[in-house]
Amino acid sequence: xxxxxxxxxxxxxxxxxxxxxxxxxxxxxxxxxxxxxxxxxxxxxxxxxxxxxxxxxxxxxxxxxxxxxxxxxxxxxxxxxxxxxxxxxxxxxxxxxxxxxxxxxxxxxxxxxxxxxxxxxxxxxxxxxxxxxxxxxxxxxxxxxxxxxxxxxxxxxxxxxxxxxxxxxxxxxxxxxxxxxxxxxxxxxxxxxxxxxxxxxxxxxxxxxxxxxxxxxxxxxxxxxxxxxxxxxxxxxxxxxxxxxxxxxxxxxxxxxxxxxxxxxxxxxxxxxxxxxxxxxxxx
DNA sequence: AGCTGTACCTGCAGGC
DNA sequence: TGCCTGCAGGTACAGC
Numbered sequence: 001x002x003x004x005x006x007x008x009x010x011x012x013x014x015x016x017x018x019x020x021x022x023x024x025x026x027x028x029x030x031x032x033x034x035x036x037x038x039x040x041x042x043x044x045x046x047x048x049x050x051x052x053x054x055x056x057x058x059x060x061x062x063x064x065x066x067x068x069x070x071x072x073x074x075x076x077x078x079x080x081x082x083x084x085x086x087x088x089x090x091x092x093x094x095x096x097x098x099x100x101x102x103x104x105x106x107x108x109x110x111x112x113x114x115x116x117x118x119x120x121x122x123x124x125x126x127x128x129x130x131x132x133x134x135x136x137x138x139x140x141x142x143x144x145x146x147x148x149x150x151x152x153x154x155x156x157x158x159x160x161x162x163x164x165x166x167x168x169x170x171x172x173x174x175x176x177x178x179x180x181x182x183x184x185x186x187x188x189x190x191x192x193x194x195x196x197x198x199x200x201x202x203x204x205x206x207x208x209x210x211x212x213x214x215x216x217x218x219x220x221x222x223x224x225x226x227x228x229x230x231x232x233x234x235x236x237x238x239x240x241x242x243x244x245x246x247x248x249x250x251x252x253x254x255x256x257x258x259x260x261x262x263x264x265x266x267x268x269x270x271x272x273x274x275x276x277x278x279x280x281x282x283x284x
Numbered sequence: 285a286g287c288t289g290t291a292c293c294t295g296c297a298g299g300c
Numbered sequence: 301t302g303c304c305t306g307c308a309g310g311t312a313c314a315g316c
Contacts, residue, residue: 002309003309006309059309074310075309077310111294111295113292114292114311116310129312130311130312165311173308219309222309224309242308261287262287264307
């Protein structure tokens with residue numbers, strides 16, 4: 001489900017609700033989602049810890065708890081974190097229930113169970129798989145045009161490169177396709193072959209699309225909802241994702257679907273040509 | 285080094 | 301109605 005804008009929206013919606021609450025206990029109905037420590041230890045250690053704050057890094061949510069402890073959550077494809085007063089509507093996809101001292105609760109739902117949870121001390125965040133290898137946040141100052149230029153100097157397919165979390169943290173399949181469409185770059189292009197002009201366009205498009213999507217509170221294609229159970233709005237702005245066969249909003253060419261990096265990839269063959277686009281008639 | 289295929293899970297839509 | 305196939309926002313890992 002969730003890429004950077006969705007996780008950011010969940011973080012913001014939950015933050016106001018659960019900050020400074022004390023976790024009375026946790027009920028676990030699907031143990032395999034807990035990656036560290038052992039389930040019994042997890043239950044024991046989280047008990048009576050207070051939530052000091054909530055952070056996001058890439059697609060990871062990090063609950064800052066008292067006693068230098070961190071609850072790290074990755075939502076996988078279909079994970080949801082929903083806060084509410086008791087009694088909560090529970091179903092077979094509810095796998096964890098965090099009970100707070102004031103009788104409110106946070107539930108973790110996940111249809112496909114690809115999500116993961118870790119409970120680690122401050123110095124041990126590197127033991128959370130994937131977290132330490134994350135590249136810079138695309139909306140931070142750390143993500144400069146210069147840095148982007150360096151990672152683009154690879155003979156890698158651009159779609160693959162943008163999906164790799166070690167290059168850039170937080171992009172997923174929807175936003176990569178949408179970004180490449182808006183930048184007019186074919187997902188099949190080799191990164192190192194992009195012209196300086198295309199690199200700059202792509203850099204600014206990444207930031208612009210993500211900012212727009214955060215402002216729209218994320219994309220709800222199938223089952224994404226925020227911490228209050230509300231849907232996002234960016235699905236109304238999608239121009240290629242899941243539109244195969246439908247006409248391009250710019251040139252009316254049918255949108256194509258291919259498989260790249262193992263993912264369904266949507267693009268307009270005319271607006272995103274395989275040859276570097278000239279912009280103003282300059283042929284390459 | 286870069287990339288593909290596969291695995292992990294469940295649900296849904298579409299074809300027959 | 302049922303059965304089958306393909307598709308789905310995630311990552312990890314083996315193997316070319």
